[in-house]
Amino acid sequence: MRELKSLAEFETLKNSGKTIFFFTADWCGDCVFIKPLMPEIENEHADFTFVQVDRDEFIDLCGDLAIFGIPSFVAFENGIETGRFVNKDRKTKEEVTQFINTL
Template identity: 65%
Template sequence: MELLSTIEEFYIMSKESTRKVIFFFTADWCGDCQFIKPVMPEIIENHSEIDFVEVDRDKFIDLCGDLSIYGIPSFVAFENGEEAGRFVSKNRKTKEEIQQFIATL
């Protein structure tokens, strides 16, 4: 999974990518984020048609505010320059819930 390094990179990926992109908003201190991180490689492997990008919530707090992401872990998907879906809440996510979200895209 790629790690977002600049805000400009977010806008390029979300607006110009020809593939689906899912941004995974997380933080090192977040217990629920650490709970789901071990299953992310399997989810990514099962969805090679999607680019996954990890976004450090603390580094990109303004972006989180702009996207109304007030709970982590959260996922926001983009396709063809438009938001295609979101799985955003303060609740712990399970592998099954993430897979269900991806299936709706």
């Protein structure tokens, strides 16, 4: 999974096809729980580009997008938000897959 490097890259990616941003942090236990499952989720949903966003590095972006809990997922298609799975709860592979399937 690629990692977000800049706000300019965020703008480019959110406007380029189907992208899911995965908001996370190294210190977040629930994020550490889901991270090993992300490659499987990515492989099962190859029509999306997955981008990991470090919550601490991009705290202002998180505020702008109302990401107040992690791990969280926000999906865009060609610049339009198509869905969000945003809360502070632990997420299972099944829950993330169910979210993606609703997009």
